[in-house]
Amino acid sequence: MNLFSMEEESEKNLLFVQVGKVRYLLGKWIIILLVTFVLMLFAIFYPILLDSFKETLQPIHLGLSILIHLLLAIFGILVGSFSSITSLIPKRYAWLSAVLIIAISLSYDGIVEKLSLLKWLLLIFPPVVNVINFFEPDDLNYFGKEFWTISSFGAIYCIIIFFSLVKLFLKKES
Numbered sequence: 576m577n578l579f580s581m582e583e584e585s586e587k588n589l590l591f592v593q594v595g596k597v598r599y600l601l602g603k604w605i606i607i608l609l610v611t612f613v614l615m616l617f618a619i620f621y622p623i624l625l626d627s628f629k630e631t632l633q634p635i636h637l638g639l640s641i642l643i644h645l646l647l648a649i650f651g652i653l654v655g656s657f658s659s660i661t662s663l664i665p666k667r668y669a670w671l672s673a674v675l676i677i678a679i680s681l682s683y684d685g686i687v688e689k690l691s692l693l694k695w696l697l698l699i700f701p702p703v704v705n706v707i708n709f710f711e712p713d714d715l716n717y718f719g720k721e722f723w724t725i726s727s728f729g730a731i732y733c734i735i736i737f738f739s740l741v742k743l744f745l746k747k748e749s
Contacts, residue, residue: 576669578603579659600744604652611648618644643706646729650701653736660740662747676700702729
């Protein structure tokens with residue numbers, strides 16, 4: 576979110592003229608992805624280097640860990656982008672709205688358990704809990720239909736939100 580507020584309005588307009596609005600936004604996202612990739616590597620390999628696991632690490636564990644960290648990182652980037660680059664949320668509430676979205680995403684199961692009426696309404700929030708649940712089982716035989724359904728839903732969710740954010744950004748900046 577801080578990366579999107581680095582430039583003053585005049586600097587941002589000059590960058591829009593130089594590179595274009597869409598390339599400006601994509602450039603910001605690429606920088607964020609690079610930083611996220613370094614943090615993701617640290618989060619994955621630090622426990623491996625410390626030998627923090629009770630079992631021997633299988634390649635399937637590593638692949639699943641990379642997939643889950645990547646999806647969660649993209650969800651985080653999209654939440655931060657939504658809070659900072661759209662005109663739907665005032666700037667002074669950007670951090671608060673991002674934390675609210677994350678809190679609702681993490682407590683999805685509990686909210687739906689208490690208020691099942693909100694199940695379909697809460698689908699607009701990132702499916703963080705569904706992705707995190709793949710860390711839970713000790714058995715690796717859960718790569719069935721449910722895994723691919725939830726993974727596909729996460730990827731489709733990211734694509735839809737990505738294009739929506741580009742449209743909202745262009746609308747705000749025009």
